[in-house]
Amino acid sequence: MRAPYATDPGLSRGRLVPEEESSHRSCFQRDRDRIIHASAFRRLKHKTQVFVEHEGDNYRTRLTHSIEVGQVARTIAGTLHLNPELTEAVALAHDLGHTPFGHTGEDALHELMAPYGGFDHNAQAIRIVTVLERHYAEFDGLNLTWETLEGIAKHNGPVVGPLPWALAECNAAFDLELHTHAGPEAQVAALSDDIAYNNHDLHDGLRAGLFTDDDILHLPIVGAAYAEVDAKYPGLHWNRRRHEALRRVFGVMVSDVISTSQAELAALGATCVEDIRHAGHPVITFSQPLWRDLQEIRAFLFRRMYRAPSVMKKREEVTKVVLDLFPYFLDHPEDLPERWHQDVAAATNRTQLARIVSDYIAGMTDRFALQEHARLFPDSRAARTG
Known part of the structure; x- marks a missing residue:
């Protein structure tokens, strides 16, 4: 029996692009399933939690961390009689926006992006699920429900002050009421x-x-x-x-x-x-x-x-990887993979181009970032020690 304050999928505020509902899955189950099948979710397997991904097979990665968060969240949500599918969807998606090398990579990318609006991994998660996953015929992103997007955006509390640009773009199209707290399921995920x-x-x-x-x-x-x-x-x-x-x-x-x-x-x-x-x-x-x-x-x-x-020694090495890759691709956008060429062609200024490069680098796994750096900067110490 659900509590009266649990989020009811039958009362969802819907999706940005209307879709016919499933006959056998609730809207929040579909959100959870789309997150699990997303490319960005799979890439978490090779992204740092604390230790760089290749340093040992037994340490947590962002993927195993997210799975553990989902398990804890389901347990708490079930005991509190909340909606377990929405809780799990937010829990599994909460780290989708992380860069390679965890917070170290995020700090470096935020510094590089300072002239272009900065970088925030929570806002990047929203960008991934609304724009960057491009697999469906009728929309970009995963077209998640308002409640799941709200949970990803606000699971740590209301978002006040100047909004990260990636979150501001989503909020302009689909008002997430960022001044309020999220529902109980997102609070459980946090x-x-x-x-x-x-x-x-x-x-x-x-x-x-x-x-x-x-x-x-x-x-x-x-x-x-x-x-x-x-x-x-x-x-x-x-x-x-x-x-x-x-x-x-x-x-x-x-x-x-x-x-x-x-x-x-x-x-x-x-x-x-x-x-x-x-x-x-x-x-x-x-x-x-x-x-x-x-x-x-x-x-x-x-x-x-x-x-x-x-750990600090490794942070120095991987910071250099991000600090080298970003300006290289900003000056050589033609070297980005083909799937990014249409975005580059549509960019009308350096800020838009920088945000495309940021999206590309943020999506890299640890191992791919190290491989790209070794290829482009073969004489770098970071390339030799990675």
Whole structure:
């Protein structure tokens, strides 16, 4: 039984290009399926989460991260009696706009795009699903429902101030009411992202040898989880001990979101999804004590993992890749693949051309960006070490 404030597919605000509805799938199921079948979704397999894709087969990539976010989101949405298909669609799409090399690539591309409107991976995800996926006969993009687009655009909260240009273009055609919060399903997707990366970054950091199990025993939630495992399974092999502890950390975060959000929803007394959009604050949330604990875990990861010397060295190398590729293609747009030539021919100024080059580079996987850089700059150190 769905809650009265769950998003009802029968009341969807529809698609930008009207389509006949499916007889056996809801509109949100179709959105989710289109995202899974999108080229940009497949490319996430070879895009950095923290470690560059080729550094190891066992580290998370943007694809495995997105799948884990989707799994957490389905669990929370089901328990809160929300719409699981819409929740999963937003969860799976939330990182579609990421560049090669993760936030490192995004920082470099944003710097390069500063004279042309900047770059933002959330706005780029909207651009991908509204413009850049070009497979359907009747429209560009995936022609997703208003609710799914809203969720992708606003899952982290209202978008205020000057809009990223890619989001502004979409919003001009299909008003996403960016000043309000998203519906509850998108809020679930946002918290599921936090849960997934706080858990798996601990796991990947341990696997990479950036810190040890003993190094994290002082952390809130984590230390208690290890102690529980040690009490229940004394002498357990280190790998099983680690897995058992971190899955307990995972469970604490999920349980906290569910119980806290249930209380928030009850206090709000929402009777429809619009009550949640206009509540003025998120209703899917961590408790304050757990949020403080997560901030401490995050600070540890930032210090020991995201800014570890080996990670920073790789960040330098891959930043150079993006810094070299962008100006090359901006000055030689004829070297872009054939599918981009029509866009280049239609460009009337350097800003439009820069945005085309940005779209191309943002869509690259780690390995393709490294291969292109090695081909175009064979004497570069980044090409030799990539």
